Amino acid sequence: MPVPDEPAATLAKEPLALPKIGMPRRPAGTLYRGREGMWSWVLHRITGVSIYFFLLVHILDTALVRLSPESYNAVINTYKTPIMGLGELALVAAIGLHGLNGLRIILIDFWSVGTRHQRLLFWIVIGLWLVLLAGFAPRQLMHIFGGAA
Amino acid sequence: MEHKPSVPGEVPTFTATLIIRRFDPEVDEEPRWQDFDVELHATDRILDALHKIKWEQDGSLTFRRSCAHGVCGSDAMRINGKNRLACKTLIKDLDISQPIYIEAIKGLPLEKDLIVDMEPFFDSFRSVNPFLMAGGAPKDGKERKQSPVERARFDDTTKCILCAACTSSCPVFWTDGQYFGPAAIVNAHRFIFDSRDEGSNVRLDILNDKEGVWRCRTTFNCTDACPRGIQVTKAIAEVKQAILRGHP
Numbered sequence: 278m279p280v281p282d283e284p285a286a287t288l289a290k291e292p293l294a295l296p297k298i299g300m301p302r303r304p305a306g307t308l309y310r311g312r313e314g315m316w317s318w319v320l321h322r323i324t325g326v327s328i329y330f331f332l333l334v335h336i337l338d339t340a341l342v343r344l345s346p347e348s349y350n351a352v353i354n355t356y357k358t359p360i361m362g363l364g365e366l367a368l369v370a371a372i373g374l375h376g377l378n379g380l381r382i383i384l385i386d387f388w389s390v391g392t393r394h395q396r397l398l399f400w401i402v403i404g405l406w407l408v409l410l411a412g413f414a415p416r417q418l419m420h421i422f423g424g425a426a
Numbered sequence: 427m428e429h430k431p432s433v434p435g436e437v438p439t440f441t442a443t444l445i446i447r448r449f450d451p452e453v454d455e456e457p458r459w460q461d462f463d464v465e466l467h468a469t470d471r472i473l474d475a476l477h478k479i480k481w482e483q484d485g486s487l488t489f490r491r492s493c494a495h496g497v498c499g500s501d502a503m504r505i506n507g508k509n510r511l512a513c514k515t516l517i518k519d520l521d522i523s524q525p526i527y528i529e530a531i532k533g534l535p536l537e538k539d540l541i542v543d544m545e546p547f548f549d550s551f552r553s554v555n556p557f558l559m560a561g562g563a564p565k566d567g568k569e570r571k572q573s574p575v576e577r578a579r580f581d582d583t584t585k586c587i588l589c590a591a592c593t594s595s596c597p598v599f600w601t602d603g604q605y606f607g608p609a610a611i612v613n614a615h616r617f618i619f620d621s622r623d624e625g626s627n628v629r630l631d632i633l634n635d636k637e638g639v640w641r642c643r644t645t646f647n648c649t650d651a652c653p654r655g656i657q658v659t660k661a662i663a664e665v666k667q668a669i670l671r672g673h674p
Contacts, residue, residue, distance in 0.1 A: 306447060306457070307527050309595065310507035314646025314659075318597070385644050385663065392660040395646055 313399040321378050324371040331368055362421035366414060373409050377402045437467045442522045444475055446487070447529035448539050457536065461525070468518035472505055472528065476512060476540075489540040496653060499589030503540050504529045509591040509651035531594035533603065547590045550606045554614035554632055559625025576621040583616040583661050585654040592648035592658050604637040608648035608658045611639055615661040618674050626674045634669045642666070 309315070342349040355361070381398045385391040391398070441463050449457035462479045473494055480487045492498040494513045501512040506520060506527050520526055534542035564570045586609060593599050593607035614633055618626045633639045639662055648658040668674045 306529055306532065307504070307507045309504070309532065309597075309647070311595075311597075311645060311647045312650055314644065314650075315597065318643050318645040382644060385659075386666060392644075392646075392649075392657060392663055395644070395659075 313396045317378055317381070317399050317402070320374060321382075324375040327371050328368075328375060359421050362417065366417050369413055369417070370406075370410055373406050374402070377406055437469065439465050439467055440522065442466050442475065442517060443525040444479065445525045445527050446479075446539070447527075448487070449530075449536055450486070451538060457529075466517050466522075468516075470517045471513055472503075472510075472515045472517070472520075472526070473501060473512040475517065475526075476528075488538045497587060499587035499653075502531055502589040502591040502594070502653075504531055509595040509647075511589060511591065511653040514653050531590060533594045533596070533600040534590065542594075544590060546603060547593055547607065547609065548588075550593075550610040551588065551613055554606065554610050554629055555625055556610075556613040556617065558617065558620070558623055559628065560622060561624055570622040572621055579621070580616050580619040582656050583612045583619075585656050586612050586616070587654060588613075589653060591651040591653060592656075595647040595651040597645055597647065598641050598643055602637070602641065605641045606633065606635075606638055608642075608662065611642075611662050611665055612656060612658055615665050618665060618668060626668075630665070630669050630672075630674075633665055639666045639669065 338349070338352050341352060378399075381395070381402050384398060385395050444462045444464060445459050446462065447457050448454075448460050462483055464475045464478050464483075466475055466478070473491055476487065476489055476491075480489075489503070489512070490500040491513065492500045494501075496511055496514040499511075502509060503512055504510075504527075505512065505515055509531055512528075528540070530536055530540045530542050534544065534547060537543050560570065588609060590609060592612070593609045596605070596608055599605050599607045611633060614629045617623045618629050642659070642662045644659055644663075646659050649656075649660070652658055
């Protein structure tokens with residue numbers, strides 16, 4: 278490629294004027310394409326942090342009963358809405374995934390062939406998790422939307 | 427002979443698009459993506475494509491390579507979002523109907539185009555004492571003898587070429603530059619489980635640290651990225667267990 282005739286100072290000021298340089302598509306770089314191991318870690322972290330914040334709120338609302346049973350009841354009543362019902366569903370899903378994947382991590386750390394079968398273990402975790410959710414989700418959705426006792 | 431003499435074994439070529447994340451510290455404030463169309467054979471490697479660009483299109487393209495045959499560990503880079511050696515990645519193994527994205531490895535300071543500062547990586551490698559620690563002369567004889575079984579114990583981790591593909595694929599290392607990283611632990615493993623070595627406890631002490639093996643979150647990116655096929659996460663797990671046991 279021939280060297281442009283402009284002085285270097287012009288180049289430095291106008292880098293976009295250089296030939297063949299497009300606008301940055303994703304200036305921050307591409308997302309690292311990890312496999313099951315990386316995504317199980319991402320899910321584990323997201324569910325873990327979510328559960329932590331749930332526990333924080335849960336300890337606070339339960340502690341409220343010692344201070345004022347009336348306000349405790351008021352708070353608990355606000356939970357009996359469809360949105361909070363779906364939140365409970367998400368909570369059960371998060372705890373299920375976090376717990377099962379936690380068992381997978383224990384196997385990876387302590388079972389001598391755990392690292393070799395980590396990918397299979399991940400799909401077993403997903404399978405068991407879906408089975409657990411299939412048992413819980415319909416019942417919970419009926420509670421929220423069907424008015425079943 | 428009726429046939430006119432043809433070029434023997436002419437291999438068809440095709441045009442592939444490479445999109446390379448470039449950065450010139452003297453001009454750019456931020457890295458930018460640049461497209462190149464290159465005519466290639468299916469048997470070419472990414473390194474050949476980079477050579478063609480550098481030699482025929484843009485001599486300013488900067489990357490490291492030395493042996494070009496997967497031994498020296500110079501040309502680790504992120505190819506389509508995964509850490510690979512450019513000299514071991516064949517074009518035919520990539521989907522060339524799509525552009526091929528190439529960028530520098532992540533987590534180490536970017537110096538220019540595909541070149542990063544490897545010093546932090548080598549610093550953590552050095553800090554695990556990656557050399558035989560044996561006091562005094564060998565017992566009765568001239569050699570430190572080792573059985574094939576004892577040698578096989580750490581065979582996997584002898585293969586490391588220090589290309590940094592594993593360490594720079596680690597999400598923990600991206601956000602926590604203090605973490606020793608997979609490569610340093612692999613090279614510690616190579617001596618911890620060596621029957622001739624007497625410094626295992628020193629290395630286990632070094633790695634039994636907040637920024638040592640316990641930072642590993644078993645994402646297996648390192649195992650997937652290693653161009654030598656080292657079971658990196660397994661090696662880290664074995665070092666974790668050795669620390670818990672108190673001996674290799």
